[in-house]
Amino acid sequence: MTFAADVLRWFLDPVHWQGPTGIPTRLTEHVEMSLAATLAAALLALPIGLALGHYGRAGMLAINVSNVGRALPSFAILVLAVQVVGIGATPAFLALFALAVPPMVTNSYVGMRDVDAQLRDAACGLGMRELQVLTRVEIPNALPVIMAGVRTSGVQVVATATLAALVGWGGLGRFIVDGLSQRDFVQVFAGAVLVAGLSAAAELALGALQRLLTPAGLRSAAARDRGRAIRAAAPQAEPAS
Numbered sequence: 001m002t003f004a005a006d007v008l009r010w011f012l013d014p015v016h017w018q019g020p021t022g023i024p025t026r027l028t029e030h031v032e033m034s035l036a037a038t039l040a041a042a043l044l045a046l047p048i049g050l051a052l053g054h055y056g057r058a059g060m061l062a063i064n065v066s067n068v069g070r071a072l073p074s075f076a077i078l079v080l081a082v083q084v085v086g087i088g089a090t091p092a093f094l095a096l097f098a099l100a101v102p103p104m105v106t107n108s109y110v111g112m113r114d115v116d117a118q119l120r121d122a123a124c125g126l127g128m129r130e131l132q133v134l135t136r137v138e139i140p141n142a143l144p145v146i147m148a149g150v151r152t153s154g155v156q157v158v159a160t161a162t163l164a165a166l167v168g169w170g171g172l173g174r175f176i177v178d179g180l181s182q183r184d185f186v187q188v189f190a191g192a193v194l195v196a197g198l199s200a201a202a203e204l205a206l207g208a209l210q211r212l213l214t215p216a217g218l219r220s221a222a223a224r225d226r227g228r229a230i231r232a233a234a235p236q237a238e239p240a241s
Contacts, residue, residue: 093162095163101149107149108145112139139165158198159199165177
């Protein structure tokens with residue numbers, strides 16, 4: 001209980017809530033870096049995945065390249081980037097950007113590929129042009145899967161942005177890195193709690209955004225499917241004798 005009390009006192013200490021090394025400043029740095037990397041990755045990855053899924057070409061190549069990207073440790077990318085551009089925000093951004101791209105490419109491609117072909121044919125039969133089919137039929141139906149990829153990338157980036165402190169950048173990872181260097185394990189634990197809390201908040205926020213952007217008809221269909229699955233899994237009542 002002594003360690004828990006020390007952590008609580010650390011959070012209640014006003015010193016840790018003000019100045020350039022306080023929690024609000026570090027939290028702002030962490031969020032800004034995470035948002036910048038995730039948005040930049042989305043600007044690159046989503047158009048590529050959507051185009052490949054729409055035309056149905058080179059999809060497996062894109063997925064394999066994305067899987068290779070997932071296999072590269074973020075720390076390794078961080079070290080390589082430091083050798084090229086030096087320490088600071090740039091190598092941290094590059095590592096987080098590389099981490100965010102693969103799930104978005106994969107999910108946007110798979111979401112577009114799995115749109116029912118009959119929906120496309122019906123849209124074409126109604127006289128829709130290719131761009132209209134893409135924006136009014138394919139993307140809305142693929143949106144839940146696309147947003148799942150964005151959600152995965154965003155949460156991974158928030159959690160991994162802690163590594164930015166290793167290359168001279170700020171963020172919540174500074175509490176962990178500085179605490180380890182000073183053997184201040186209370187600060188290390190407090191930093192880990194802050195990172196975990198921010199990751200959970202990112203998961204909830206992106207989940208809410210995913211539900212908000214999903215068309216109402218798809219949300220209703222998903223709810224019906226879940227209801228049928230629950231009823232099918234529930235044990236059947238024994239008939240009365």
